[in-house]
Amino acid sequence: MQASTATSGAEFKAAKKDIKVFPIVLAFLMSGFIGLFGETALNVALTDLMQIFNIGSATIQWLTTGYLLTMGVLVPLSGLLMQRFTTRQLFMTSLIFSCLGALIGAVASSFGVLMVSRIIQAVGTALLLPLMFNTILLIFPVEKRGAAMGLVGLVIMFAPAVGPTIAGLLIEALNWHYIFWLSFVFLAIALIIGIFTMQNVSETTKPRIDLLSMLLSTLGFGGIVYGFSSAGEGDGGWTSSTVVISLAIGLVALIIFTIRQLKISNPLLDLRAFKYPMFALGALMVALCMMVILSSMLVLPMYLQVGLAFSTLSAGLILLPASALNGLLAPIMGKLFDKYGPKWIVLPGIVLIAVALWLFSGVTIASSVAFIITVHIIMMIGVSMIMMPAQTNGLNQLPPQLYPHGTAIINTMQQVFGAIGTAVAVSVMSNGQAKYMSQATNPNDPSLIPLSLTAGVQDAFVFGMIIAMVGFVLSLFIKRVVVNRLH
Template identity: 65%
Template sequence: MDVSVSASAAESQSTGKTYKVVPILVAFLISGFIGLFSETALNIAITELIQVFQTNAATIQWLTTGYLLTLGILVPVSGLLLQWFTTRQLFITSLCLSIIGTLIAALAPSFEILMIARVFQAMGTALLLPLMFNTILVIIPPEKRGGAMGMIGLVIMFAPAVGPTFSGFVLENLTWNWIFWLSLPFLVIGLLAGIFFLENVSEVTKPKIDILSIILSTIGFGGIVFGFSSAGEGSGGWSNPEVIAFIAAGAISLLLFSIRQFKMEHPMINLRAFRYPMFTIGLILVFICMMVILSSMLLLPMYLQRGLVVSAVIAGLVLLPGGILNGLLSPVMGRLFDKYGPKWLVIPGLVIVSVVLWFFSTITTETSIALIVTLHIALMIGVSMVMMPAQTNGLNQLPPQYYPDGTAIMNTLQQVSGAIGTAVAVSILSAGENRYLQSVSNPDDPSHGPVAFTAGVQDGFIFALIAAVIALIVAFFIKRVKVSS
């Protein structure tokens, strides 16, 4: 691990305590890998799960959106939890929840039970992600955080890359349940690694719990994600009164939540972190980048199987090279960030992402597999140049007392953006598919299916392209944060 710390240890600036960095990172990386692996492992299985559970794409996408919805609701509370419980307590609880969820999923006889399992898995991840980032901010000095964040980036991107390929091979030879059976032992290994290696790094201060803030946060983030997700289901789409009501309730609750946090002496999440401009810019870039990543990782497997009519194994293999390269590049980008700063990585990265998404918006049922592989590799290279540099630069500007709040804000909006991105992409995909079928003389002709679905995928990538261009404009305002040794 290239975290460049003497004798595998680092001294916390705030406490002066020396930590054994490598064992702590090992515990988090093993656990984070499996947690994030399970987030995308089901993407390849979506087509089969639609048939197994006799449902449709709009409903089955809740296995992804519901996972992200749970994260969006629970991660905002993580800043408070980090001040109430020790690092070891939160880590062990996180892994136990993930193990329970994975076991339920492996045994799930119906969509409803599988959905419950995904909620348990998300609860585990909701505790793990903020804890991981907060721990890095405490034990790694600012001038070396790029390399450490790069290692985390390797796991964050390598795990989702391996997920679809692994599940493709599983589906070819076993049932979808084995995706979870084979993950279970690694979660147990992660739990044991944490029990043996993890140290307590955060200070337990037990601030006052404000119930109203928790209620407003839950209604706010939950309402917005649920509203966006519901737009992809049933009739009416975005004009459905239920969709409008949930989004409006979420927006009003978040406004009241924000006002309350600024008035409180000890807020649940200290939104004064937004006063630091590079944190805000980094947050916007990460928000949009997650929308692009998760919407693309949902659209591409479905396009490969329903548009190009390839097997689950082939679809997984197509996405593997780009995902692996993205993971391998994350530590490299981290070191380049430490040396040169964010600007010369983020702007070129977003240019690459925008160009690739434009090409994806023109794909057809005749597009070659080789071109898809090439485009996906380029997309993942671009993403690796944006995510960690923007995130690390933003968090570096925060003073230590804002670390729990900054990581909570960053991870909350990151997960909410993913949920919104996937929900909007599926909604646009469904609308584009229906629009195409309405334009042909015989919409029941099976030969129109792949073409109609591909037309919807094109529209989904246009949405991602617009988001990427907005991020590119914002990226021109990013500046390197000066941090003291």
């Protein structure tokens, strides 16, 4: 196993003694929380927005697809941006985009304006997340990174978890515009904190911009995300011309992009990071975990609302305890990682996820709320045991010059694998639903809808369990990175 080139605590203190860590971390955590809160908060308002703007489900899904597409295109470029621009410049730019997007959403009176708002918000989040990870790696010594990444994990897991619940309360008490007003207020506060406290913690190298790599990255990652998202939400499914052409263009562009990155001296996304085995393993574990999380976040609310006839707010409240616990556990898992390393945290974590998904694959319309909350808690505890430990261990193995590329690669893989997981889960669920209906005596009986959807949900959780089993095999090979203190 290759040794990490991360700096030790003594060397770190000598090099970074002037960095004021607390205000930097506070600004990032606040802005990251609201950025990710906004990513899921609007989901519970989609049904209302369809009626308000008089549009169908295929159109309203663009509020999600457009967001994912923008993230998928921009996140791979973040490695280059972090080398060309200072920490302060990128933080301010990301917050300005996020504030502008939230403000436009708060006053939007048409679907088109709201769509523009979502794209601008996605630009801000796409710049912010890789920058946050990269900055944490630079301002904390390796022996404290687990705890620091745990705080980041709290934000990344807790914000999307409480998003639907808070949004449900806002919609019930006020209206959907206040989701954006709430985001704008906190983003503006984070921007003000950043103006006075954000410091430059990385060196800028001004690498040459390779326009062909940018084009290939956009076509490749954009094509893959768009293709899978379209397959998951469209009527034509996997055989529609849009899906086939998008995936074909994306795949060809990604192959050419990969070959080019390995040949040029200043790659847009330095894929040589995959030469470090623990980084490659950690990135894949995080990506598989994201597939499970995003597909479950889509399937479970549908099961609760259609299969068990709960309201939007009730469904959000049922899912809240596990999701909130997942966020609160992240800092604890970070400290355990610092003390014990990744293997004996990640391995039991993936087992818990697989067990939970197996239990979920047996849900029926008679399943109790207590059962669903308990199994969801088991699954989310498992998620908290994997995400930050696997990611931190992998990034620890990279030399500092690869930190921007490493964080960009992991964030890109999360977007792409998340889109794939969601699309496949929807497809599996739809096929299961259709199969149930085809075997029914009277397929037009409306009372069969909850039963058929539940049958599809069962199949979707079996798919998730298969993903978890792949993760289990990978977790057997994870090892703690040995820190090179002579660097």
